[in-house]
Amino acid sequence: MDDLVRRAVENLEKVRARRPLIHNITNFVVMNFTANALLASGASPVMAHAEGEVEEMVNFAGALVLNIGTLTDTWIDSMIKAGQQANKNMTPIILDPVGAGATRMRTAATRRILHETSVKVIRGNSSEILALRDEGSKTKGVDAVHTVDQAKDTAIILAQEIGSTLAITGAIDLVTDGQRTVKIGNGHPLMPSVTGTGCAATAIIGAFNAVDSDPVTATATALAYYGLAGEIAGNRSSGPGSFVPALMDALYSIKLGELERGCKFIEG
Amino acid sequence: MDDLVRRAVENLEKVRARRPLIHNITNFVVMNFTANALLASGASPVMAHAEGEVEEMVNFAGALVLNIGTLTDTWIDSMIKAGQQANKNMTPIILDPVGAGATRMRTAATRRILHETSVKVIRGNSSEILALRDEGSKTKGVDAVHTVDQAKDTAIILAQEIGSTLAITGAIDLVTDGQRTVKIGNGHPLMPSVTGTGCAATAIIGAFNAVDSDPVTATATALAYYGLAGEIAGNRSSGPGSFVPALMDALYSIKLGELERGCKFIEG
Amino acid sequence: MDDLVRRAVENLEKVRARRPLIHNITNFVVMNFTANALLASGASPVMAHAEGEVEEMVNFAGALVLNIGTLTDTWIDSMIKAGQQANKNMTPIILDPVGAGATRMRTAATRRILHETSVKVIRGNSSEILALRDEGSKTKGVDAVHTVDQAKDTAIILAQEIGSTLAITGAIDLVTDGQRTVKIGNGHPLMPSVTGTGCAATAIIGAFNAVDSDPVTATATALAYYGLAGEIAGNRSSGPGSFVPALMDALYSIKLGELERGCKFIEG
Numbered sequence: 001m002d003d004l005v006r007r008a009v010e011n012l013e014k015v016r017a018r019r020p021l022i023h024n025i026t027n028f029v030v031m032n033f034t035a036n037a038l039l040a041s042g043a044s045p046v047m048a049h050a051e052g053e054v055e056e057m058v059n060f061a062g063a064l065v066l067n068i069g070t071l072t073d074t075w076i077d078s079m080i081k082a083g084q085q086a087n088k089n090m091t092p093i094i095l096d097p098v099g100a101g102a103t104r105m106r107t108a109a110t111r112r113i114l115h116e117t118s119v120k121v122i123r124g125n126s127s128e129i130l131a132l133r134d135e136g137s138k139t140k141g142v143d144a145v146h147t148v149d150q151a152k153d154t155a156i157i158l159a160q161e162i163g164s165t166l167a168i169t170g171a172i173d174l175v176t177d178g179q180r181t182v183k184i185g186n187g188h189p190l191m192p193s194v195t196g197t198g199c200a201a202t203a204i205i206g207a208f209n210a211v212d213s214d215p216v217t218a219t220a221t222a223l224a225y226y227g228l229a230g231e232i233a234g235n236r237s238s239g240p241g242s243f244v245p246a247l248m249d250a251l252y253s254i255k256l257g258e259l260e261r262g263c264k265f266i267e268g
Numbered sequence: 269m270d271d272l273v274r275r276a277v278e279n280l281e282k283v284r285a286r287r288p289l290i291h292n293i294t295n296f297v298v299m300n301f302t303a304n305a306l307l308a309s310g311a312s313p314v315m316a317h318a319e320g321e322v323e324e325m326v327n328f329a330g331a332l333v334l335n336i337g338t339l340t341d342t343w344i345d346s347m348i349k350a351g352q353q354a355n356k357n358m359t360p361i362i363l364d365p366v367g368a369g370a371t372r373m374r375t376a377a378t379r380r381i382l383h384e385t386s387v388k389v390i391r392g393n394s395s396e397i398l399a400l401r402d403e404g405s406k407t408k409g410v411d412a413v414h415t416v417d418q419a420k421d422t423a424i425i426l427a428q429e430i431g432s433t434l435a436i437t438g439a440i441d442l443v444t445d446g447q448r449t450v451k452i453g454n455g456h457p458l459m460p461s462v463t464g465t466g467c468a469a470t471a472i473i474g475a476f477n478a479v480d481s482d483p484v485t486a487t488a489t490a491l492a493y494y495g496l497a498g499e500i501a502g503n504r505s506s507g508p509g510s511f512v513p514a515l516m517d518a519l520y521s522i523k524l525g526e527l528e529r530g531c532k533f534i535e536g
Numbered sequence: 537m538d539d540l541v542r543r544a545v546e547n548l549e550k551v552r553a554r555r556p557l558i559h560n561i562t563n564f565v566v567m568n569f570t571a572n573a574l575l576a577s578g579a580s581p582v583m584a585h586a587e588g589e590v591e592e593m594v595n596f597a598g599a600l601v602l603n604i605g606t607l608t609d610t611w612i613d614s615m616i617k618a619g620q621q622a623n624k625n626m627t628p629i630i631l632d633p634v635g636a637g638a639t640r641m642r643t644a645a646t647r648r649i650l651h652e653t654s655v656k657v658i659r660g661n662s663s664e665i666l667a668l669r670d671e672g673s674k675t676k677g678v679d680a681v682h683t684v685d686q687a688k689d690t691a692i693i694l695a696q697e698i699g700s701t702l703a704i705t706g707a708i709d710l711v712t713d714g715q716r717t718v719k720i721g722n723g724h725p726l727m728p729s730v731t732g733t734g735c736a737a738t739a740i741i742g743a744f745n746a747v748d749s750d751p752v753t754a755t756a757t758a759l760a761y762y763g764l765a766g767e768i769a770g771n772r773s774s775g776p777g778s779f780v781p782a783l784m785d786a787l788y789s790i791k792l793g794e795l796e797r798g799c800k801f802i803e804g
Contacts, residue, residue, distance in 0.1 A: 296564050507788040
């Protein structure tokens with residue numbers, strides 16, 4: 001766990017020093033919030049979704065973040081195009097399957113992205129992640145995941161089947177590549193009362209994967225940093241409205257020593 | 269009026285307890301603000317506009333909110349599709365005819381929605397509501413509505429003609445189904461200086477209609493709650509910028525007793 | 537310089553009194569932020585991009601603001617349509633070539649807008665402005681602009697070649713029509729850490745051009761007002777999150793005397 005804490009500090013330092021360009025093809029609701037969260041973290045956001053420019057744009061990027069909220073067909077085509085170019089460049093792809101499982105279109109879009117591109121990390125809540133299972137999954141009998149420990153066994157099998165690192169976020173976050181598993185205890189109860197807090201987590205996972213080639217450590221340390229900013233913001237705000245500016249301020253202001261002391265990685 | 273105050277408290281309590289899913293097909297400018305206003309009020313927002321998923325998504329919803337700002341043709345088609353499915357499910361539709369009367373496209377879109385779906389509540393400012401009149405309207409001679417009392421007579425006739433409950437918002441809000449009329453005195457002068465405050469009112473009207481089957485009481489109590497949150501926010505902010513987080517905090521924090529004491533329903 | 541200070545005060549007074557309608561065809565990331573910045577400044581924003589209504593909408597406008605972030609082909613067509621109608625009405629067009637130079641699509645879109653409409657003012661950072669040069673430009677040997685004084689000579693030639701007033705914003709802003717040149721020293725280091733601060737500057741330039749027919753004085757005074765609001769906000773905030781509401785509050789609250797004392801126009 002001490003290694004992870006050191007890695008968290010190292011990754012934040014690198015993001016702030018290198019300012020990696022993060023290319024987002026994301027939903028309309030969270031574009032502004034996501035861009036500001038990336039800027040506050042030290043990264044450089046770009047939002048571009050036109051089929052005519054996504055391949056060119058992703059060439060400049062340290063990570064590609066795909067988010068299927070407010071999806072339409074042309075956007076899926078752009079995501080695939082950008083994703084295939086990212087794969088050629090060995091640029092990590094981070095997928096946020098917003099609402100997978102809720103409509104056939106979202107489930108199908110998620111599967112198409114996973115089939116036609118190679119996704120390094122997928123972040124969602126437990127029901128979105130369970131929706132990624134196909135008919136042949138060993139976990140198909142599992143209908144719901146109520147605790148992070150129930151999630152753990154399912155997620156390990158799914159990560160192996162899909163071949164991506166999975167991040168299931170909630171009160172406790174869980175990151176696994178099917179071999180290694182890390183739990184993260186940072187976060188604040190106000191976060192689910194603000195739209196886009198999950199989407200912004202995915203984008204910051206993108207920024208950390210741009211500077212750390214190990215998806216498990218990159219993702220777990222991004223979630224610890226983001227969750228710690230949430231804790232600081234929660235303590236300084238009086239509701240979900242004042243939480244938003246306080247979160248950005250915290251992402252921007254957290255000192256490396258503060259992160260070192262504040263990371264809550266959990267064994268097992 | 270005491271009945272309405274009791275109903276306001278009851279409705280807010282129900283929204284917070286049941287967390288109804290509110291399906292929004294709304295404009296790009298206010299998506300984030302609207303989602304956060306619904307979350308702060310206790311409801312669960314979803315934004316989805318693709319023709320391929322709107323019917324499936326609206327099946328989960330307690331209300332469908334249609335908002336024609338930043339409109340294009342494909343969005344109107346999605347609104348109609350979602351609206352017809354909502355009608356099948358008896359799910360209330362709330363319409364915000366942003367800019368109706370300003371361009372032919374917006375006026376035509378509003379009329380098409382009213383013609384092809386059954387809309388339960390329409391919220392707009394007085395000029396948007398007047399734009400709903402067709403050639404045969406008894407109110408056609410009325411060219412402008414300057415006071416809430418002038419608005420009242422016109423709105424009553426229009427509500428009967430259209431067959432929807434109308435909410436005209438302004439310094440004093442007015443709600444009528446053509447039979448019963450309620451005025452609401454809550455609100456704050458900073459609200460028109462923030463984009464989307466009208467659109468968010470419409471969304472919260474959606475949340476209240478999801479838990480109260482009477483559109484007049486649902487709409488009037490939603491406007492009292494929202495306007496009271498505006499008053500609290502106005503007292504805690506130093507301009508339209510700090511008003512936004514303060515409004516979300518107030519929507520989230522208002523206690524039932526505070527709402528009971530703060531509602532300003534006006535006779536006549 | 538005293539003339540410019542007087543003009544700044546006069547322009548802000550006019551914007552607040554006349555509340556000009558500013559028609560924006562802009563990117564998804566900044567729509568909400570831009571609309572709120574315009575409202576806080578006293579102007580009336582409208583966002584409308586459908587080909588079916590842009591010509592009608594721009595007829596009501598005091599300025600048309602075109603911004604090519606998150607661009608797709610249909611949006612370019614709408615911008616051209618709105619722009620040609622604006623030209624017929626003698627309504628000033630302000631262009632923000634976001635990311636020009638980064639992808640071929642954005643560079644081509646910028647050139648198409650400049651070719652098919654008559655643009656009064658273009659605002660960008662130095663690399664976006666340099667990307668406007670065509671093969672025949674006298675400045676083509678200049679590969680980068682590192683200081684505002686290097687920018688000055690290039691910008692003067694470019695403004696003459698393009699026939700628009702150029703505004704290059706950065707730590708020091710520069711405005712030139714190829715004959716007259718003004719530098720503005722207002723602003724705050726937190727501004728680049730918030731998404732959309734450049735786009736909102738462009739929109740406020742639109743509002744000032746709606747009340748002042750001289751593009752150099754309109755643009756320079758808009759940047760002084762906006763930059764001063766940034767300074768006030770920077771002094772009242774603890775990071776890029778709290779900067780956002782503080783900026784809106786400052787735009788809304790700046791008194792005319794405060795602007796008179798705070799403008800930093802620089803000779804040469």
